[in-house]
Amino acid sequence: MDVFLALADPNRRAMLDELVDGEQAAGALAKACPHLSQPAVSQHLKVLREVGLVEVRVDGQRRMYRRQPAALDDVDLWLLRHRNQWAGRLDALEHHLVTDTAEGIGP
Amino acid sequence: MDVFLALADPNRRAMLDELVDGEQAAGALAKACPHLSQPAVSQHLKVLREVGLVEVRVDGQRRMYRRQPAALDDVDLWLLRHRNQWAGRLDALEHHLVTDTAEGIGP
DNA sequence: GACAGATATAAGACTGTCGAAATATAGTCC
DNA sequence: GGACTATATTTCGACAGTCTTATATCTGTC
Numbered sequence: 001m002d003v004f005l006a007l008a009d010p011n012r013r014a015m016l017d018e019l020v021d022g023e024q025a026a027g028a029l030a031k032a033c034p035h036l037s038q039p040a041v042s043q044h045l046k047v048l049r050e051v052g053l054v055e056v057r058v059d060g061q062r063r064m065y066r067r068q069p070a071a072l073d074d075v076d077l078w079l080l081r082h083r084n085q086w087a088g089r090l091d092a093l094e095h096h097l098v099t100d101t102a103e104g105i106g107p
Numbered sequence: 108m109d110v111f112l113a114l115a116d117p118n119r120r121a122m123l124d125e126l127v128d129g130e131q132a133a134g135a136l137a138k139a140c141p142h143l144s145q146p147a148v149s150q151h152l153k154v155l156r157e158v159g160l161v162e163v164r165v166d167g168q169r170r171m172y173r174r175q176p177a178a179l180d181d182v183d184l185w186l187l188r189h190r191n192q193w194a195g196r197l198d199a200l201e202h203h204l205v206t207d208t209a210e211g212i213g214p
Numbered sequence: 215g216a217c218a219g220a221t222a223t224a225a226g227a228c229t230g231t232c233g234a235a236a237t238a239t240a241g242t243c244c
Numbered sequence: 245g246g247a248c249t250a251t252a253t254t255t256c257g258a259c260a261g262t263c264t265t266a267t268a269t270c271t272g273t274c
Contacts (some may be wrong), residue, residue, distance in 0.1 A: 001261090006116035009262085013185065020188060026221060040263060042222055047261095060218050061271040069190055076186065078120065079125060083176055083183070108231095129273050133251060148226055160223085168241040194264055 003074050006051045011036060012044050014052065016067060023057070023066035110181050113158045118143060119151050123174060130164070130173035169205065 004010055010063060011033060018024055018032045031043040048054040052071035077104045113119055118140060124143035125131055125139045135147040152172060155161040164171045 002118070004117075005115045005261090008112045010109075010111075013111070016189060027219095030221095037264065038221075039265085041224080043262075048220080058271095063221065066191065072186060072189060075182075076190070078183065079179060080125060082174065084178060099153065105263095112231095118232095134249095139253090144234060145251075146235080146253080150232080153252080167242095205254065 001047055001052060003051045003053065006047050006053060006107055009044070009047075011040075015041070015044060015048065019054065019065060019067045020068040023064045025059075025064055027066065028061065029065065084087060108154060108158060110158045110160065113154050113160060114182070116151070116154075118147075119155060122148070122151060122155065124173060126161065130171045132166075132171055134169065135174045136172065140154055144145040 003095050014033060017030055018029055024032075026042065026045060029045070030036070032037050033041055036044075045054065048065075049056065052068055054065045057066070073104075112132070121140065123138055131139075133149065133152060134145075135153070137143070137145050140148055141187055143151075152161065154173075156163065159175055161172045164177050
């Protein structure tokens with residue numbers, strides 16, 4: 001299993017999304033994915049761990065997970081080569097960004 | 108099948124890599140993947156077509172394929188949110204880039 | 215040490231994907 | 245129209261990934 005394959009699963013991407021705001025306990029992540037059982041979440045976390053996308057910190061009886069963005073370097077490198085029209089496409093990209101996340105940024 | 112899943116296959120990524128320098132006929136792509144049969148290549152091209160990563164142009168009895176980088180926007184958007192330490196990580200990224208591709212750039 | 219909570223692991227069924235072989239379609243040349 | 249080339253599609257078997265249920269492990273509390 002490599003990083004690309006790990007990111008191919010929507011549930012795993014959603015779990016990484018949950019971690020954007022900071023570290024979370026495995027249980028909290030499980031509650032954030034109500035359509036998944038606890039073992040399913042644990043298995044996904046194992047995959048994310050194995051490819052280096054997350055790291056764990058033991059805190060009492062909880063395991064706190066945090067992202068490890070360095071693991072995305074491979075994906076970044078690949079994308080950079082396939083995005084050599086960067087300058088031309090940045091506008092559309094930025095437009096998407098603003099449109100999609102504006103409601104979460106206001107005062 | 109979505110873009111993330113399409114990119115999860117190393118053969119499909121290799122085929123997109125082949126297209127970086129410009130459009131290629133399906134046959135040329137098949138020859139670039141000697142470990143794959145012609146039907147296998149055709150199936151991968153179908154997947155890439157369906158998710159919008161490539162487009163076809165009919166030229167006589169050949170089908171010329173070219174990349175469609177706009178289809179990578181979803182991936183870009185996702186990565187941007189997971190790379191908010193950009194400034195801090197750019198150095199490492201650039202270092203990788205230079206190290207990995209230097210031999211192909213020289214005078 | 216027994217118990218409860220949080221998380222991980224094991225085992226099995228199900229599903230989807232990959233690749234090969236055979237076949238079909240479409241264009242070109244004679 | 246027939247032979248030939250290039251590409252696509254279909255069918256099938258094998259394998260890998262994902263989910264569920266049941267069980268194990270570890271930690272803190274009484």
